[in-house]
Amino acid sequence: MSSIQAQPAAEGHVVLVVNAGSSSIKCSVYRVIEDDHVEGGARALHGAGGQIEGIGVAPRVVAHMADGRLIVDEKFPVAQVADHDAAFRLLRLVLAVGLRDTPPAAIGHRVVHGGARYSDAVLINDEVIEELDSLTPLAPLHQPHNLAAIRAVRQAAPELPQVACFDTAFHATTGPMAQLFALPYSYYTEGIRRYGFHGLSYEYIAKHMHLVAPDIARGRVIVAHLGNGASLCAMKDGKSVETTMGLTALDGLPMGTRCGALDAGAVLWMMARGMDYHAIEKLLYQESGLKGLSGVSSDMRELLSNGSEQAKLAIDFYTYRIAQEVGKLAVGLGGLDGLVFTAGIGEHAAPIRAQVCERLAPLFGIVLDAQANEAGREARKERVSARESRVPVFAIPTDEEGMIALHTARLLREALKR
Structure with missing residues (x-):
């Protein structure tokens, strides 16, 4: 049985997970509950979810409740959903139906590149945003849209804690042989190295394999x-x-x-x-x-x-x-x-x-x-x-959003203990 399961629960932190792409934003609601029987001591249970695709071209919103019931499947005029800020505001309004009784305690974001500095998920502040923005040339298809979603949330719900979860973090365990380029060593010390990506997916598969095999x-x-x-x-x-x-x-x-x-x-x-x-x-x-x-x-x-x-x-x-x-x-x-x-x-x-x-x-x-x-x-x-x-x-199906929910809830718990 997967450590990230889809079933109802009445306890734990509710987390909204945002995965922003170049022309789409996917949002999923998870309830993270403590469970000593799984690795990491917690499970992420999937709830309502939705996505908006075709941003700025042919916008379409699809959202569903935790039990699979459709909330909306509707196309919108381009002018109404011209950019990621407008898309996130619209999707948040739609998901408010699914979040009516369980508002999120935090929002977790997939961020493609964390550079040499971030080997784990991190609570987002101005310094983090500035650092991640500097990495945009290394992930031009993804990083700008990841950051656009973070900024949209800050504007729409500034009171909500936000967490950045990195596709690069899982590969922090690789050694110099896997990271080096045959360039002058000074380039390596300046951060020109092999980072690797899709880490959230690999982290999920690693956990799942420990359960099934x-x-x-x-x-x-x-x-x-x-x-x-x-x-x-x-x-x-x-x-x-x-x-x-x-x-x-x-x-x-x-x-x-x-x-x-x-x-x-x-x-x-x-x-x-x-x-x-x-x-x-x-x-x-x-x-x-x-x-x-x-x-x-x-x-x-x-x-x-x-x-x-x-x-x-x-x-x-x-x-x-x-x-x-x-x-x-x-x-x-x-x-x-x-x-x-x-x-x-x-x-x-x-x-x-x-x-x-x-x-x-x-x-x-x-x-x-x-x-x-x-x-x-x-x-x-x-x-x-x-x-x-x-x-x-x-x-094996992967669940990157489930991993983001687990990391977000973990950092939220740690922050509340401080």
Whole structure:
């Protein structure tokens, strides 16, 4: 059973979790209760939730109660939801129905980059906002929107404590070999190092694996977080040892629109051709990856159903690079005891799991259970490998928002004790 469960409760801190993207804001209500039977001593129970998408383009709000009843599903004029401030105010009004009897004690935010300073969640103040703003060049697709949500909350509800939870924090356990670039060492001391991302997702999977497969979780596990953004994390005993992303969320695997690992000389070549910073940034972050290779879409569902040679090329390269990086991370771990797929593609795309595992079979003796792999999450089949597989394989839904709720409630409790 997961440490983050969806069931009613009548005690504990109510936390509103905000996950702000480039064109959407997702809000989820959690009640965090103490429970000595789970790691960390607390569970986060999911309640009402909602999201607004298409901000500034085609705004749509969808929200539901804790029992699944729909609160609203409505489209709005662009002028009414032109930016993140307006979107958050609207979404907060909508969720007020679900929060009517249980106003939140605090708000937790997903923040992509915490830099070298923040290796744990932190209560937000002016100094924290200024520090996080300085990291925007390292996460241009995410950091501005994370901060916009924080500022919107400060304006709408200044009395509410806010907590920043970082995608980089989980990887603070990696050592110098996983962090260094072969640049002059002074750059490392100034913060130019490999940080890693998707840490909230990896933290959840690490906790979940300790519950469902403790022997494997204590060993050498590689987790593949495959969504529009994609990365891998190598863990020993639930701690991050190595990951594929680096200084920014641009490195490592090819992603929906991001290029992944790239020879730095290619950027120098672009500059020599006259491309400026903004043109290169747009190319690498928004026009590359699956979208750039396929010329079709960044959406894996569309690529799998497309059938064109370019779509197939993009998929083949994607799975090739994933398998290649699994091999690299296994070297850092000294072997492999378990492989986990998570996030949108990892949870739902059975053909991608199959293709990656087929590439890894000669090295690790992986054998999928075809029926379990096809059923996947829909049949709650978390283990998708066959009995004879030397390395067990899992497909597990992640819960980044649940982890944010747990961290937020923890800091709130610590603050109240002071």
